[in-house]
Amino acid sequence: MSKTFIIDADAVEKGKTRPISVGEHKLLVCNSGGSYYVIANQCSHAQARLTGGKLRGHKIFCPLHSAPFDMRDGSALGPPATAPICAYSTTVEDGKVFAELTEGQ
Ligand code: FES
Numbered sequence: 026m027s028k029t030f031i032i033d034a035d036a037v038e039k040g041k042t043r044p045i046s047v048g049e050h051k052l053l054v055c056n057s058g059g060s061y062y063v064i065a066n067q068c069s070h071a072q073a074r075l076t077g078g079k080l081r082g083h084k085i086f087c088p089l090h091s092a093p094f095d096m097r098d099g100s101a102l103g104p105p106a107t108a109p110i111c112a113y114s115t116t117v118e119d120g121k122v123f124a125e126l127t128e129g130q
Contacts, residue, residue: 027125027126028116028123028124028125029047029123029124029125029126030121030122030123031045031047031052031054031063031115031121031122031123031124032045032054032121032122033120033121033122034056034061034117034120034121034122035120037054037055037056037061037122038056039056039057039058039059040056040057040058040080041055041056041080042054042055042056042075042076042077042078042080042085043076044066044074044076047126048126050065050126051065051066051067052064052065052066052113052124053065053066053074053075053076053078054122055078055080055085055096056080057080057081057082057083057085057096058080058082060083061115061117061122062083062085062096062097062112062115063112063113063115063122063124064085064094064096064099064110064111064112064113065099065110065111065112065113067110068087068089068090068092068094068106068110069092069094069101069106069107069108069109069110070087070089070090070092070105070106070107070108071089071090073087073088073089073090074088075087075088075094075110076088080096083095083096083097084096084102087106090105090106092104092105092106094106094109094110094112095112096112097112098112099111099112111127113125113126113127
């Protein structure tokens with residue numbers, strides 16, 4: 026596991042998501058009320074991209090069937106998803122967003 030620069034924090038507006046690829050990782054950076062989360066950009070239900078999913082606190086709602094996920098740990102919080110998504114430990118330093126990316130996820 027290593028801390029990887031993902032994106033400048035000001036490139037993701039409050040309440041918005043931004044897809045980005047870092048190496049083999051297809052990521053989604055989320056800015057929920059000024060808190061940043063980096064998650065895998067793929068729903069566990071029918072593999073839809075989570076880009077543009079609505080953000081509420083630490084939750085993101087899949088844009089396809091509205092399953093909610095906890096962006097802190099990736100857990101599925103309601104139907105139709107039952108499996109978690111990947112969520113990465115995220116920090117912001119000097120206006121830059123970093124995530125602890127894990128191999129193979
Ligand atoms: S693809 Fe995300 S809830 Fe169905």
